Amino acid sequence: MTTLARRLSTIAPSATIEISRRAAEMRREGLDIISLSQGEPDFDTPAHIAHAGKRAIDEGQTRYTDVDGTPELKQAIVAKFERDNALHYSTDQISVGTGGKQVIFNALMALIDPDDEVIIPAPYWVSYPDMVRLTGGMPVIVECGEAQHFRLTPEQLEAAITPQTKCLILNSPGNPTGTGYHREELIALGEVLKRHPQVFVISDDIYEYLAYDGWAFTTLAAVVPELFERTLTVNGVSKGYAMTGWRIGFGAGPKDLIRAMAMLQGQMTTNPSAISQAAAVEALNAPKDFLEEHLEILRQRRDMCAAAINAIDGLSCRVPEGAFYLFVSCQGLMGRRTPDGEVLERDVDVARFLLETAHVAVVPGSAFGLAPWFRVSFAAATERLGEACERMAHACQTLT
Numbered sequence: 001m002t003t004l005a006r007r008l009s010t011i012a013p014s015a016t017i018e019i020s021r022r023a024a025e026m027r028r029e030g031l032d033i034i035s036l037s038q039g040e041p042d043f044d045t046p047a048h049i050a051h052a053g054k055r056a057i058d059e060g061q062t063r064y065t066d067v068d069g070t071p072e073l074k075q076a077i078v079a080k081f082e083r084d085n086a087l088h089y090s091t092d093q094i095s096v097g098t099g100g101k102q103v104i105f106n107a108l109m110a111l112i113d114p115d116d117e118v119i120i121p122a123p124y125w126v127s128y129p130d131m132v133r134l135t136g137g138m139p140v141i142v143e144c145g146e147a148q149h150f151r152l153t154p155e156q157l158e159a160a161i162t163p164q165t166k167c168l169i170l171n172s173p174g175n176p177t178g179t180g181y182h183r184e185e186l187i188a189l190g191e192v193l194k195r196h197p198q199v200f201v202i203s204d205d206i207y208e209y210l211a212y213d214g215w216a217f218t219t220l221a222a223v224v225p226e227l228f229e230r231t232l233t234v235n236g237v238s239k240g241y242a243m244t245g246w247r248i249g250f251g252a253g254p255k256d257l258i259r260a261m262a263m264l265q266g267q268m269t270t271n272p273s274a275i276s277q278a279a280a281v282e283a284l285n286a287p288k289d290f291l292e293e294h295l296e297i298l299r300q301r302r303d304m305c306a307a308a309i310n311a312i313d314g315l316s317c318r319v320p321e322g323a324f325y326l327f328v329s330c331q332g333l334m335g336r337r338t339p340d341g342e343v344l345e346r347d348v349d350v351a352r353f354l355l356e357t358a359h360v361a362v363v364p365g366s367a368f369g370l371a372p373w374f375r376v377s378f379a380a381a382t383e384r385l386g387e388a389c390e391r392m393a394h395a396c397q398t399l400t
């Protein structure tokens, strides 16, 4: 047996893996599985962006680039932050990586020493705690339940900060809840952070453009200028531009951190794909005419799906202001019995039941640090989403 590095023992396979494995197996058996577990929009990458990628190939932009991004892309990112967020960065404050995921991991690798604490509000994106553990740091999970709309409060933040606290990760709109922070809430968190100068902030803004009902996206470094020098603002093209497979994410922050991140990336992956970088330049610089239509489709799906789920006895969810997820409480199903006689005791049981009975794949909330809940992605095709909701309703009716 291979003796693997000890660091791997700090991370566990996520609860989602078993569900995904079973869903794939059932699909291979020819069953019609509807997956609501995907964290990506079902839209194609807009044509003008895809063409920019093709053009890059034809023009021979197929070689290594600067490790943390081409000058053109960094310039486009600087302009994006100016335009959208009133954040003023220079190109040496920008780092481009293979997705927002690599940027966040680079940042944690550059910031966290063993036993440093990183505050992560729960429910959280599955990767944050494991990334922190891989650096040797300690994730400090702060539960932010539905009663507080899944938002970290200033009191909770203050209570969680210790002399070992090195970093806070904020994500708005958030995965898995779609919850977005309001400006005043960020300012209130900023007041706490101002009192603790040792705390760095990673603001994960990857869902920035996916905002509904007039909720206005804002980001910490913009609303609390005192924190500008100790915030890494992370974003990318995956979600808003329907470019998940192109793998381009970026971060903006203090120059010393950006240099350290480039050094790490230079030893791990070198630059992200030159072709994808060229496409990302087009994405960032061209008008986002497609976005309005995407948002309208997503909003309709959100409303349809939330109404259908809230009509199911035992399930409930809030209607989120951003992203493309509903975070569904299945507390009301706990203790109920399936036709096979199984008693539902955890959200993993509910996810398995929905997969086996309704042939709908969802992700158990325990993977995101809050149970008993599950996450539904409404970025699936509208008809499939409608059918999935009907199937879930029928399945839940069979419970006693």
Ligand code: PLP
Pocket (backbone or CB within 6 Å): 039, 098, 099, 100, 101, 102, 125, 171, 174, 175, 204, 206, 236, 237, 238, 244, 247, 248, 249
């Ligand atoms: N941050 C959050 C909250 C996410 O949900 C994701 C992807 O699911 C990412 C970051 C990373 O996205 P990417 O690496 O595709 O840019």
